[in-house]
Amino acid sequence: DAKTTQPTSMDCAEGRAANLPCNHSTISGNEYVYWYRQIHSQGPQYIIHGLKNNETNEMASLIITEDRKSSTLILPHATLRDTAVYYCIVSLTDKLIFGTGTRLQVFP
Amino acid sequence: DAGVIQSPRHEVTEMGQEVTLRCKPISGHDYLFWYRQTMMRGLELLIYFNNNVPIDDSGMPEDRFSAKMPNASFSTLKIQPSEPRDSAVYFCASSTSTGMHFWEQYFGPGTRLTVT
Numbered sequence: 001d002a003k004t005t006q007p008t009s010m011d012c013a014e015g016r017a018a019n020l021p022c023n024h025s026t027i028s029g030n031e032y033v034y035w036y037r038q039i040h041s042q043g044p045q046y047i048i049h050g051l052k053n054n055e056t057n058e059m060a061s062l063i064i065t066e067d068r069k070s071s072t073l074i075l076p077h078a079t080l081r082d083t084a085v086y087y088c089i090v091s092l093t094d095k096l097i098f099g100t101g102t103r104l105q106v107f108p
Numbered sequence: 109d110a111g112v113i114q115s116p117r118h119e120v121t122e123m124g125q126e127v128t129l130r131c132k133p134i135s136g137h138d139y140l141f142w143y144r145q146t147m148m149r150g151l152e153l154l155i156y157f158n159n160n161v162p163i164d165d166s167g168m169p170e171d172r173f174s175a176k177m178p179n180a181s182f183s184t185l186k187i188q189p190s191e192p193r194d195s196a197v198y199f200c201a202s203s204t205s206t207g208m209h210f211w212e213q214y215f216g217p218g219t220r221l222t223v224t
Contacts, residue, residue, distance in 0.1 A: 035113075038151075043218055046214070098150060098152075
């Protein structure tokens, strides 16, 4: 599976948009981009996934560049409850390999 | 739906003892995954099943670890004998290969294992 690179940590003010980047320069044509998050001491939670097109759901938006070598997860109005570790994963199959993720801290 | 159910939530045992972790996936899901999470190694996939059949066990650390899925609603992860380095949080997750939530994995609350 392709490897992803994410910043170790980020801060975001409550109510502002949180933009979490992910680089996946070796992604292959059929690999999906997945985002999960893990709130302290809980199991990871699925957020969103996409292949080529931008995606939006009730939790977030996923912007994938045209060359698919990077993506950005957008939380439009971050709240304190969005403080978590966010994982960007690329996978062709149901087997997901979690990296170290980005620790997002939302502050008041 | 109750979600993925794991038991016990906490387990403390002595080195050398057998440990059995249990998981009940979401009804109707045909994939089941076992993960282990530690500070040092992060979240690691140990093994996963499709329709009760093990598909990939390449993440199982060694022969002391074994996993079974006797039916669609139950799976176990067994460690025998346990060692202090097995201390971790073990997560079970399930997913379905059909429908709108294709490949979305639902995680259980985890079992925190401490081996002394």
